[in-house]
Amino acid sequence: MSTNVFHLVYISEAVEDISYTDIHDILNVSRKNNAMENITGILIFREGYFFQVLEGPEAAVRKVLGKIIIDDRNYNLRVLLETSDHSRLFENWSMAFYDGDISSNNTEDLVNLFELCVDPAKRTPRPLIMSMVKKFRSTARELR
Ligand SMILES: Cc1cc2nc3c(=O)[nH]c(=O)nc-3n(C[C@H](O)[C@H](O)[C@H](O)COP(=O)(O)O)c2cc1C
Numbered sequence: 001m002s003t004n005v006f007h008l009v010y011i012s013e014a015v016e017d018i019s020y021t022d023i024h025d026i027l028n029v030s031r032k033n034n035a036m037e038n039i040t041g042i043l044i045f046r047e048g049y050f051f052q053v054l055e056g057p058e059a060a061v062r063k064v065l066g067k068i069i070i071d072d073r074n075y076n077l078r079v080l081l082e083t084s085d086h087s088r089l090f091e092n093w094s095m096a097f098y099d100g101d102i103s104s105n106n107t108e109d110l111v112n113l114f115e116l117c118v119d120p121a122k123r124t125p126r127p128l129i130m131s132m133v134k135k136f137r138s139t140a141r142e143l144r
Contacts, residue, residue: 003084006058008065009129011117012050012077022073023097030095039064040090042136046100046114050074053133055088080117081126089137098136109135 023045034040039056052068054061069077090096100110113132116124 003086005055005085005088006061007053007055007083007085008061008079009053009081009133010077010079012074014048014050014074018073026073027095027097034094037064040088040093042090042093042096042098044098044100046110049114049118051114051117053090055090078120080124081129089134098139
């Protein structure tokens with residue numbers, strides 16, 4: 001079985017004055033660029049943190065990561081996971097978005113995920129991140 005889909009998961013901190021306009025701008029550009037680069041994924045925003053899954057050809061994913069790292073709308077970007085797999089988790093999404101600051105979205109899974117990932121000392125086990133990310137797959141169908 002081929003394992004040609006590269007998955008990269010990171011967490012970063014949003015600048016303090018980040019607005020929903022900024023987030024919409026990020027999503028608009030991401031959806032346009034990612035569609036051209038065959039990249040899919042999900043961006044989750046919660047309490048000033050961005051958590052993103054990027055999946056696609058490794059070179060394309062690394063290239064966009066390089067742009068995000070120097071994007072001054074976020075800082076302290078920490079890669080949590082890099083892995084290759086035979087399939088995508090968010091195949092229908094050039095970039096799904098999940099707003100973790102909306103109270104009805106504040107599920108136990110989301111709270112757990114962020115609690116584990118925001119603290120660099122915690123060294124979240126990779127399978128745990130992946131299994132939690134998978135839980136957002138079904139939700140992503142409803143996201144815009
Ligand atoms: C948290 C965050 C996530 C981003 N995700 C993506 C992405 O998935 N794809 C993308 O092309 N740009 C993404 N960007 C925007 C890039 O940093 C950059 O502004 C954009 O790719 C530049 O596009 P351009 O080269 O077409 O001007 C993201 C930025 C931030 C702050």
